[in-house]
Amino acid sequence: MKKYILMTLTCLAVLLASCNQTEKNKVDRKVDNAKESVNDAMDKAADKIDEGTDKVKDTWNDAKENVKENAQEAKKELKEGYNEAKKEAKDKLN
Numbered sequence: 001m002k003k004y005i006l007m008t009l010t011c012l013a014v015l016l017a018s019c020n021q022t023e024k025n026k027v028d029r030k031v032d033n034a035k036e037s038v039n040d041a042m043d044k045a046a047d048k049i050d051e052g053t054d055k056v057k058d059t060w061n062d063a064k065e066n067v068k069e070n071a072q073e074a075k076k077e078l079k080e081g082y083n084e085a086k087k088e089a090k091d092k093l094n
Helices: 003-018 021-093
Strands: none
Touching: 003 021
8 A cells, every 4th residue: 555655655756746836836735735636644553453443352351250150150160069969878878
């Protein structure tokens, strides 16, 4: 993307060399506007990427927390089932 922008700017610079001063000023303003537009677009894109990254991190952290909670619940249920089975086995043996 930057290569195309640089090539465009280079072409404009060559054209400037053959234009009169008024035309050069117009082209300079257009080039400056183009640079500003490109910079604004790149800043917006970077901001969107940062927002997306933050959302992914939040989702990942939420998922990790859910896995921990579910693992604790499963551990508790397994322990309760084990203790119940152990008690039933003990009662049958006595």
